[in-house]
Amino acid sequence: MRKAVGEQIVGPAPIDADEPISRPRSTEEIPPSREPSLAERYDWLVAMINHVPDYIYAKDLEGRFLFANRAIVLNNGLERVEDMVGLTDYDLHPSAAAESIAAVERHVMESGEPDLGLEERRLRGNGWLMMSRVPLRDKAGKVIGVVGASRDISARKRGESLMKAQAQLLKAVAKGVRLDPFLRDVAELLEEVIPGIAAAVLLRDEGAEELHIAAACRSAAAVSISPADILDNPASWRCLAISSGDGGQHGVLAVQESSSHEASMFEFLTGIAQTIGIAIDRHYDAERITFLAEHDALTGLPNRTLLDRMLDDMLRRADEASGEVAVVFLDVDNFKLVNDSLGHAAGDELLKIVAHRISEEIGRDNLVSRIGGDEFILALQQTEEDFVPRLARIREAIARPLTLAGMNLQLTCSMGMACFAAHGKTATELFANADMAMYRAKENGRNSIQVFDPAMAENARQKLGRSEELRRAIERDEFVLHFQPQKDMTSGEIIGVEALVRWNHPTEGLVFPGEFIPLAEESGLIVPIGEAVLRKACGQAKKWQELGLPPVKIGVNMSARQFQEPGMIRHVAAALAESGLEPRWLEIEVTESLLMRDVQGAIMKMHELNALGVSLAIDDFGTGYSSLSTLKRFPLSRLKIDRSFIADIPDDADDMAITSAIVSLARILALDVIAEGVETEAQAHFLSEAGCHAIQGYLFSRPIPAEEMTRVMREGT
Numbered sequence: 001m002r003k004a005v006g007e008q009i010v011g012p013a014p015i016d017a018d019e020p021i022s023r024p025r026s027t028e029e030i031p032p033s034r035e036p037s038l039a040e041r042y043d044w045l046v047a048m049i050n051h052v053p054d055y056i057y058a059k060d061l062e063g064r065f066l067f068a069n070r071a072i073v074l075n076n077g078l079e080r081v082e083d084m085v086g087l088t089d090y091d092l093h094p095s096a097a098a099e100s101i102a103a104v105e106r107h108v109m110e111s112g113e114p115d116l117g118l119e120e121r122r123l124r125g126n127g128w129l130m131m132s133r134v135p136l137r138d139k140a141g142k143v144i145g146v147v148g149a150s151r152d153i154s155a156r157k158r159g160e161s162l163m164k165a166q167a168q169l170l171k172a173v174a175k176g177v178r179l180d181p182f183l184r185d186v187a188e189l190l191e192e193v194i195p196g197i198a199a200a201v202l203l204r205d206e207g208a209e210e211l212h213i214a215a216a217c218r219s220a221a222a223v224s225i226s227p228a229d230i231l232d233n234p235a236s237w238r239c240l241a242i243s244s245g246d247g248g249q250h251g252v253l254a255v256q257e258s259s260s261h262e263a264s265m266f267e268f269l270t271g272i273a274q275t276i277g278i279a280i281d282r283h284y285d286a287e288r289i290t291f292l293a294e295h296d297a298l299t300g301l302p303n304r305t306l307l308d309r310m311l312d313d314m315l316r317r318a319d320e321a322s323g324e325v326a327v328v329f330l331d332v333d334n335f336k337l338v339n340d341s342l343g344h345a346a347g348d349e350l351l352k353i354v355a356h357r358i359s360e361e362i363g364r365d366n367l368v369s370r371i372g373g374d375e376f377i378l379a380l381q382q383t384e385e386d387f388v389p390r391l392a393r394i395r396e397a398i399a400r401p402l403t404l405a406g407m408n409l410q411l412t413c414s415m416g417m418a419c420f421a422a423h424g425k426t427a428t429e430l431f432a433n434a435d436m437a438m439y440r441a442k443e444n445g446r447n448s449i450q451v452f453d454p455a456m457a458e459n460a461r462q463k464l465g466r467s468e469e470l471r472r473a474i475e476r477d478e479f480v481l482h483f484q485p486q487k488d489m490t491s492g493e494i495i496g497v498e499a500l501v502r503w504n505h506p507t508e509g510l511v512f513p514g515e516f517i518p519l520a521e522e523s524g525l526i527v528p529i530g531e532a533v534l535r536k537a538c539g540q541a542k543k544w545q546e547l548g549l550p551p552v553k554i555g556v557n558m559s560a561r562q563f564q565e566p567g568m569i570r571h572v573a574a575a576l577a578e579s580g581l582e583p584r585w586l587e588i589e590v591t592e593s594l595l596m597r598d599v600q601g602a603i604m605k606m607h608e609l610n611a612l613g614v615s616l617a618i619d620d621f622g623t624g625y626s627s628l629s630t631l632k633r634f635p636l637s638r639l640k641i642d643r644s645f646i647a648d649i650p651d652d653a654d655d656m657a658i659t660s661a662i663v664s665l666a667r668i669l670a671l672d673v674i675a676e677g678v679e680t681e682a683q684a685h686f687l688s689e690a691g692c693h694a695i696q697g698y699l700f701s702r703p704i705p706a707e708e709m710t711r712v713m714r715e716g717t
């Protein structure tokens with residue numbers, strides 16, 4: 001058994017190094033009331049030095065120990081200070097280590113300068129020491145050796161490295177690393193800072209209950225361990241919660257209990273578990289942000305950004321393999337009608353259903369993306385089956401009956417397809433051509449699949465050129481009006497005039513509205529054209545009145561785009577004000593289909609026009625399926641029977657029946673009625689018999705220029 005320290009260890013040399021090292025006397029020998037002697041003080045000093053945990057020693061110029069305290073003696077595996085006195089570091093340590101100590105101490109002795117706070121790894125065992133060496137001098141100040149003191153700073157060092165490790169992980173989280181490599185890094189870092197640790201990260205997938213091992217240290221205890229091994233052994237494994245930002249828990253950091261784990265280490269591990277929690281939160285946030293950046297929030301389908309990226313890949317692969325890719329624009333027919341009549345929520349639901357049906361049918365390796373509204377873009381890889389039958393199946397899937405907002409619906413869609421590489425080599429070219437093909441599908445009455453044809457591009461190019469010409473025509477005021485009289489068959493009087501626009505083209509001569517109104521509608525140019533027509537028509541009507549001719553109503557056609565234009569009422573009011581025409585002489589003609597697109601909105605606009613004093617007629621009546629109840633709500637003054645019903649009278653019994661019905665309907669609703677397109681006496685006779693006395697048509701006059709119309713009006717025939 002070891003003896004008590006004070007008894008067995010000889011104290012250090014006093015500052016006067018010339019005095020021999022002698023054994024101190026026991027403190028019990030000191031009488032209580034007198035000044036302690038030098039020897040007594042020396043004893044106390046030795047006792048103190050032997051009780052501190054730091055290592056303290058003194059060496060002579062040759063590096064031989066003159067003194068060593070208890071801590072250093074024990075650390076070197078010796079029992080008493082005498083065992084150490086006279087030894088050098090070469091006797092105690094491997095020569096390389098001894099040499100490095102000797103070098104530092106030599107420097108201190110030679111320079112006479114202390115060397116303070118040097119941090120060194122322990123020579124024996126693990127850990128760190130902080131060394132300080134000062135020169136040992138005799139009374140004359142001559143250096144005769146070195147005094148050293150060192151302190152164990154392993155705990156501080158470890159604290160520092162743990163903090164550094166945590167900071168490193170936090171930095172990685174802040175940089176936004178991917179989760180799996182991050183968790184592997186955590187495991188590696190734990191092994192590095194806590195050698196021999198057995199730890200594992202157990203996580204649950206979003207929405208799941210079960211935990212799985214996401215990462216583990218490579219130590220024997222953690223490798224190939226199952227979650228059950230850990231969770232069923234609470235005595236062996238300590239589980240630290242990996243919390244989520246919303247107060248939930250992503251999982252646990254499980255650490256095998258070990259006697260060598262100090263409390264500070266668990267504090268560190270708790271910090272690591274928190275850091276993992278933050279990393280997972282960030283990972284999900286980043287995943288969600290990335291998802292939203294590349295997907296459509298409503299349907300979850302890839303958006304245009306992702307489509308562009310994925311399509312580029314598909315095209316590159318097809319190019320390498322000399323293969324084909326079909327790019328398809330798909331538009332749900334009449335989607336706006338569903339949206340307007342059943343509401344936006346139903347519209348959204350419908351888009352989700354369509355997206356789901358396409359996704360189910362399109363198959364893996366192919367792509368469907370929603371690019372806005374009811375427009376989808378599909379990209380199909382080449383297979384043994386042709387593209388068109390595959391698209392036909394998607395069309396059939398979309399056409400499966402469905403119930404929405406309590407209504408049974410059956411959808412149709414229009415598709416336009418362009419193929420890599422025949423119809424374009426880049427995504428941009430393919431998009432443009434597929435879009436063009438889809439427009440053709442729509443023009444062809446919807447519900448069809450159109451494959452791009454270079455003639456379409458030529459057509460589109462011509463359209464573009466024509467739009468440019470139209471734009472210039474507006475600037476140069478190339479539009480003129482022709483007028484067609486409307487007659488009362490009973491009195492033979494002219495009761496009205498319809499203004500019909502013509503384009504006085506510089507090289508082509510008079511161009512009829514059927515050739516440019518649809519394009520003007522599509523391009524929006526109808527708005528300035530319509531404004532010009534209104535101004536000219538009101539101006540001409542006023543001029544006739546000023547010429548003293550009997551005043552008649554002037555009918556002006558208004559297209560859908562023009563009618564929906566927010567400034568429409570203002571334009572009408574301005575045309576009236578500019579010309580000085582009284583509003584009661586202006587009749588706006590709108591088509592039935594225009595009114596049926598948005599009944600409520602149309603009624604409001606019609607009331608506003610009525611408030612100006614302008615009257616309203618429905619053009620092409622009988623073609624737009626308006627019900628009696630809807631018709632009653634429109635503030636109208638006249639119905640114009642469409643000329644398609646008149647054309648086959650008296651040969652077509654159905655048309656005759658419809659015409660009679662429209663005349664009766666007008667009578668019930670107390671509206672005036674006029675038939676247009678009357679070309680023959682037989683038609684006029686039938687209409688007269690049916691009770692429609694107002695007619696317009698070639699029978700009496702074709703549309704004619706203003707001067708001619710003036711003559712006709714003057715003659716009254």
Ligand SMILES: Nc1nc2c(ncn2[C@@H]2O[C@@H]3COP(=O)(O)O[C@H]4[C@@H](O)[C@H](n5cnc6c(=O)[nH]c(N)nc65)O[C@@H]4COP(=O)(O)O[C@H]3[C@H]2O)c(=O)[nH]1
Binds near residue numbers: 484517530589697699
């Ligand atoms: N077969 C036949 N046709 C007859 C007869 N009587 C008149 N028509 C033609 O029928 C069209 C009547 O005009 P609409 O139904 O309003 O149909 C008009 C109207 O929808 C539109 N339109 C004409 N002018 C304008 C305008 O200033 N603005 C707008 N938005 N559309 C206009 O263009 C359409 C065609 O105008 P137009 O070519 O002038 O054709 C005119 C006229 O020339 C007949 O007895 N037999």
